[in-house]
Amino acid sequence: MTNTLIKDIYRNPDKYYDTEIQVSGWVRTVRASKKFGFIELNDGTFFKNLQIVFEETLENFKEISKLPVSSAIIVKGILVETPNTKQPFEIKAKEVILDAESNSDYPLQKKRHTFEYLRSIAHLRPRSNTFSAVFRVRSLAAYAIHKFFQERGFVYVHTPIITASDAEGAGEMFRVTTLDLENTPKTDDGKVDYSKDFFGKDANLTVSGQLEAEAYALAFRKVYTFGPTFRAENSNTKRHASEFWMVEPEIAFAGLKEDMELAEDMMKYIIKYVMENAPEEMEFFNKFIDKGLIERLENIVNSDFERITYTEAMKILEKNKNKFEYPVEWGADLQTEHEKYLTDKVFKKPVFVTDYPKDIKAFYMRLNDDNKTVAAMDLLAPGVGEIIGGSQREERLDVLERRMKELEMNDEDLWWYLELRKYGGTKHAGFGLGFERAVMYLTGMDNIRDVIPFPRTPKNVEF
């Protein structure tokens, strides 16, 4: 007899009523009296449990009554409607087979645990309500991203993870090496000899796939990357992880306007897809994690995102500067309090802020005609702040080279990036979405460690 999946039963119960079926899964709870008992069974396919009723007529009634939480069982029985009760249906068990008994010291008992404790059992936490919801939503959001881009003809590019070039020009990076650190080879002047290393030179983990994505956008017109990126920053905040996934689309024959339209369409698409495909999980988050979540997300889907320039934003903020801790001054970066004021107080919806001063943005962003600002855009979202950062790229070789010289950048490793400007380097633009930030936004979870299956942060590489 094949296993019927609990998701299929919930989505289409009529198909199964009053017939004998077999289900298998893990015991979430058992309550038993002398004559009968109830099992809440979760089979992994669905957020909700299926109720199993079993009676003393079962041969192994006593054993089943005392089953430790998380034991794996196989149940044969009849699905019956249960009107006027909490759950819509239940299975009247004819047979309960103990498949893999759990140990009674199972650390995830019914009582509430802190998220911090659950991080220490990251191999078990997806079995809890909260984390089963988080990681199913994460999976659906990832798929929504692929679906969005593929349906629009974008080519998915796997940009390299190990790299010798530093896309941001400033990120703290992890070194990748096979040198024996107990005995590193040395050059004549006593330095570490990286020519003896695996790649023949100093290599690092990527901080962004953007530069390589640009090369592909100038071939395929519309591309995206979606892969892990790394920061070796020793910062222990709720919003920073050492390893996280990033989505980076790049489009050619397109400027900042098209870039923002793409970002807006993508955000709305992801939210809609997750709300449609994980209604039970979203309801759970709305109830227990972040009241008002669904309303906030629906507001995003249904609103036109605001677009203002950095200079306009500064004017708004200046009028209210006594409300802020940090100074409001043209040329300075927006602080979290400024971003929040714009999204939560002024516009009450997502806001694109564009045309930032060049000195607070990356070297590859396109210089505007005012020679002071660049064609950058950040998307600020109510409640979370910056969620997307993008720009039109500097396609003019001379302007780009001048900027790199100003910043005293070593352009040796970037010869190929400069060459893209020589051979039909038409205007192009792109952005980066921190995937975990998006998942936090979708679920209301407020610590990045709780939306990554096995998070990596300073001093933490467990599992």
Next chain:
Amino acid sequence: MTNTLIKDIYRNPDKYYDTEIQVSGWVRTVRASKKFGFIELNDGTFFKNLQIVFEETLENFKEISKLPVSSAIIVKGILVETPNTKQPFEIKAKEVILDAESNSDYPLQKKRHTFEYLRSIAHLRPRSNTFSAVFRVRSLAAYAIHKFFQERGFVYVHTPIITASDAEGAGEMFRVTTLDLENTPKTDDGKVDYSKDFFGKDANLTVSGQLEAEAYALAFRKVYTFGPTFRAENSNTKRHASEFWMVEPEIAFAGLKEDMELAEDMMKYIIKYVMENAPEEMEFFNKFIDKGLIERLENIVNSDFERITYTEAMKILEKNKNKFEYPVEWGADLQTEHEKYLTDKVFKKPVFVTDYPKDIKAFYMRLNDDNKTVAAMDLLAPGVGEIIGGSQREERLDVLERRMKELEMNDEDLWWYLELRKYGGTKHAGFGLGFERAVMYLTGMDNIRDVIPFPRTPKNVEF
């Protein structure tokens, strides 16, 4: 005027005939006489070019006639049918705007280049016919994998890239560190002090996400990973790269039989999806890269994969042992020549070989009742050999611990993996598909460096 995409024109030309449209793209070739000329224009959205006819009446006729290859242009004109010619239609240009002129030293001129040379210009090679086909197919294959698993309710898990545990127990790994190698901190006994390193211990790049995927399969029942994996092997072959992507599904309440069914369904799904969505590219490969490719792929889609045990395979091979260079002996691993004989001579279709001797397989594979073999399966494909490796996992804690002791494995880092067996660790199984091997198989390309956008191999970390 918005740009019409060349893909849309090819897929639905009737919509555009005899109307004025605008296209933009890169010049692949220009041929011009004194009175008129032809441009082959590629806009990145489609494998084929669009022909542009331009006449001397154009203001910039001379300039356009001499346009360097790869220049970006914008063309306004009328799409007209061209019966009795090679191409089905062309655009009669009313205006050709030079958007970004290419330099005349563009390295990818029309003449044929070796794949080896093209690797040295990996930032430009996706503009060539072969590599635009390869990387579009790669993108479609990746999406097909997501689509296959998501449609079947699998949860996509991002398993960690940086890890302290070694899944295979034997892989050569890259170290990830932020220690200053010019001046490494030392412990009292003079060794490198990894407690001072970023993660507080020795950390590496993952060789597989399987062990972590198992944890998630025991929560979500059906999961898959799809991410980069790494091998620090100093081997320069056509089939090995230092960085490559792997797909690893894992299913609970399932054994080797279900595992093989899943692998077979997945392979057929990917092939079908790519053939349906990249017919022009597949025709190109079939003509210029690997004659017989389409027939071979169709044969796979339409055949039931063979299933034989290792012991049966050995019997077949023994009967023909004088045909092989390597000895045929129960207990030894199958060599490429053996695999090829089974797939290409004996069965002429993909073959699952199951139940290998335990000593040539990994520690986590489930021991069979004969105590000599494990519930492993390799999928061998005609022409390429092993493409998938999988197994049922050892779910019995005592058997697993005994096996790890036999192999003198350090089980400290794997405490959580062992714990999975204590808390409802029902039977489960999974496999790994090397994504690049699959792309090679789909395209007929015979060097792994030519199916990775920016390949990493010993001494090569360019771009």
